[in-house]
Amino acid sequence: MVYLDYSATTPCDERVLKRFVESSRHHIANPNSGHPLGVVAHTLLAETAQSIARDLACPESEVVFTSGATEANNLAIRGLKRPQNAHAITTVFEHPSVTACFTELQKTGVQVEFAKTDANGVIDIDALERQITPSTYLVSIGAVNSEIGLVQDLGAIKRLLSLHPHITFHADITQALGKMPLSAPLPDLVSFSAHKIHGLKGVGALIKPQALELQRVLVGGNSFNASRPGTPSLPLAVSLAEAVRLATKELEDRREKVIGLYRYLRAKLAGVPGIHINSNDHCLPQIVNLSVAKLPSTAIRDALGEQGIYVSTQTACASDIGFSQAVFRFTGSEDLAKSAIRISLSHLSTAREIDALCTALERLVQG
Amino acid sequence: MKIIFITASWCPSCLLMRARLGKLLEGATGIEVEEVDIDENGATADAYAPGKILPVTIFIAKDGRQQRLIGETSVNNLARALRESTI
Numbered sequence: 001m002v003y004l005d006y007s008a009t010t011p012c013d014e015r016v017l018k019r020f021v022e023s024s025r026h027h028i029a030n031p032n033s034g035h036p037l038g039v040v041a042h043t044l045l046a047e048t049a050q051s052i053a054r055d056l057a058c059p060e061s062e063v064v065f066t067s068g069a070t071e072a073n074n075l076a077i078r079g080l081k082r083p084q085n086a087h088a089i090t091t092v093f094e095h096p097s098v099t100a101c102f103t104e105l106q107k108t109g110v111q112v113e114f115a116k117t118d119a120n121g122v123i124d125i126d127a128l129e130r131q132i133t134p135s136t137y138l139v140s141i142g143a144v145n146s147e148i149g150l151v152q153d154l155g156a157i158k159r160l161l162s163l164h165p166h167i168t169f170h171a172d173i174t175q176a177l178g179k180m181p182l183s184a185p186l187p188d189l190v191s192f193s194a195h196k197i198h199g200l201k202g203v204g205a206l207i208k209p210q211a212l213e214l215q216r217v218l219v220g221g222n223s224f225n226a227s228r229p230g231t232p233s234l235p236l237a238v239s240l241a242e243a244v245r246l247a248t249k250e251l252e253d254r255r256e257k258v259i260g261l262y263r264y265l266r267a268k269l270a271g272v273p274g275i276h277i278n279s280n281d282h283c284l285p286q287i288v289n290l291s292v293a294k295l296p297s298t299a300i301r302d303a304l305g306e307q308g309i310y311v312s313t314q315t316a317c318a319s320d321i322g323f324s325q326a327v328f329r330f331t332g333s334e335d336l337a338k339s340a341i342r343i344s345l346s347h348l349s350t351a352r353e354i355d356a357l358c359t360a361l362e363r364l365v366q367g
Numbered sequence: 368m369k370i371i372f373i374t375a376s377w378c379p380s381c382l383l384m385r386a387r388l389g390k391l392l393e394g395a396t397g398i399e400v401e402e403v404d405i406d407e408n409g410a411t412a413d414a415y416a417p418g419k420i421l422p423v424t425i426f427i428a429k430d431g432r433q434q435r436l437i438g439e440t441s442v443n444n445l446a447r448a449l450r451e452s453t454i
Contacts, residue, residue: 096377103376103385112382323419325379338419 002309002353006196007146007175007287007344013198013246020200020239027234031224045224045234048241055241055248056207057184064206064214064225065237069174070097071217072191072206076170077101079214079227080138080189086110087135091123091152092329093145095172102140115141120282121150121330125160132164139169143176147314147326147342148279149287151176155183168212174204178247179255179286188212194236198346199243203236254347259285261349268358274365278327278340286346289327291339292365298322300341300364307360312342368452369399373412373423376404380439381422387442388424391449398449426452 003011029037031045049063066072078101090102092114106112116127123141132139139161144151154171161169170189176182178197186207193204208214213227220229247254262285269275274293283289292300297313304311314324328337343357372388374381385402392398405412405421417423424436426448434448 092379092383094379099379099382100376103382106382106385112386114379114383325421328420329379334420 002356004343004345004349004353004357005310005312006346006349007149007342008312009195009201010198010346011348012195012200013243015246016194016199016239016242019242020235023235023238030231031234032222032231041234042224045232045237048234048237051241052205052244053207055244056182056186056190058186058207060210061186061207062210062225064208064228065232065240066191066204066206066228067202068195068204069095069172069191069193070204072193072204073097073170073172074101074217075206075214075227076189076191076208077138077140078104078217080168080170081213081215082110083135083137085135086137087113087133088138088140089113089115089128089131089136090140091115091117091142093121093148093150093152093326094140094142095146095174098140098142098172111135115139120280121145121148122282123152123157125153125156128157129160132167134166136164136167139167140171141169142172142174143182144173144179144284144287145326146175147287147324147340148289148330149175149283149285150279150326150330151180151282151284153183154187158183158185158187161187175284175287177244178251179258179284181251194240194243197243197247200236200239203233203240205240250347255285257347258345258349261345261351261354262286262288264351265343265345265354265358268354269361272358272362272365275361276336278331278336280330286344288343288345289324289340290343291327291336292341292361293339294335295339295364296322297324297338297340300339300361303364304341304357304360307356309357309360311357312344313340314342368397368429369401369427371415371423371425371427372400372402373415373417373421373425374402374404375406375421378421383439384422384424387445391442391445424448428452428454 029041031041102112116124169187171187172191174192177192190207195201224232276291278289324337324340327340403412420438426434
């Protein structure tokens with residue numbers, strides 16, 4: 001098997017799995033229970049939250065445990081209180097769960113605007129400043145686009161928005177965490193999931209300021225986090241903390257390995273005729289989006305899949321229509337958007353896997 | 368007349384075009400707008416054969432004439448299609 005779809009999901013690290021199993025065995029109580037076992041579980045959950053906040057260099061923040069980044073994005077964007085005549089800014093490169101939240105806001109009367117970008121797709125900070133109005137209450141800009149790997153400068157955006165304290169800055173950092181250094185201080189609200197950083201599927205978090213109240217998107221009784229009802233899963237939380245710890249501690253080693261593999265992949269692809277690389281120099285080395293001349297993306301994906309090589313056509317969370325909105329935005333070409341596939345690497349990838357991919361692509365191009 | 372607006376919630380072009388369409392139709396009367404989400408109402412959307420590029424904005428005149436705009440288009444193009452469909 002040649003798995004090159006690490007931006008869709010990653011295999012769980014054994015060390016993360018071990019922490020999950022240990023916690024599942026030893027901490028059986030509900031953290032919301034008032035008896036001594038419940039109190040112990042609650043204390044452990046609080047310590048786990050603190051560990052995540054420390055590892056992400058925001059020790060004063062609250063960690064809201066969620067089912068993943070989609071729920072965290074929903075809570076951040078839909079849960080934030082809206083003023084009258086609300087105006088919000090996002091980008092055309094967001095994950096479907098973010099854009100879908102803004103679609104809902106738009107339908108309830110919020111004026112939603114896209115941040116302007118330069119020719120490379122990077123947010124134009126001066127233009128963003130001009131887009132801000134007294135009614136702007138939310139700016140949501142993801143750290144890294146999931147389809148082409150385009151990186152946004154969250155530090156520069158944060159510096160600008162810190163001059164506008166009426167605005168809450170949200171960022172989905174799912175595709176950035178564990179792949180690149182994150183500039184401190186983080187945005188006001190950040191969302192991410194565990195399964196993109198070699199954690200378990202079904203857990204993620206929203207990091208928020210302690211004092212910021214969010215309206216619940218789920219209803220239910222009181223729980224560990226005021227903004228998220230339901231029994232919190234201590235084992236999943238513990239596993240998330242371990243995945244975050246490893247992703248931050250081992251970042252440089254993992255990244256260095258991926259950069260080497262990325263260079264190898266780009267050199268090999270240069271020798272395959274009919275390949276157009278859609279990602280540019282502002283993109284992460286972990287994601288290489290490319291188009292294969294005159295072949296529909298789903299056909300490329302399926303042909304590779306038959307040979308045991310697994311890649312994506314677009315983010316797994318949008319409808320499978322074989323057209324990448326991100327590539328279309330990025331390149332302006334419908335043809336490239338229709339034939340785009342995403343190769344995503346991790347520190348677990350190997351040169352041999354890249355060889356297999358490039359050989360298969362060459363055969364496909366030759367028909 | 369009627370406008371069929373085929374969209375998806377995750378589609379940024381749809382968000383952009385919804386705003387343009389809304390602006391164009393401000394104060395307009397006698398125009399029915401039906402938004403069809405391809406994920407929520409797949410069968411209804413399929414009946415209009417939307418293709419790969421979203422949104423699809425279909426202007427249907429009273430006499431049945433149809434004009435179809437694919438993807439993002441300017442307010443001017445929308446206005447032209449609206450004018451031609453109301454003649």
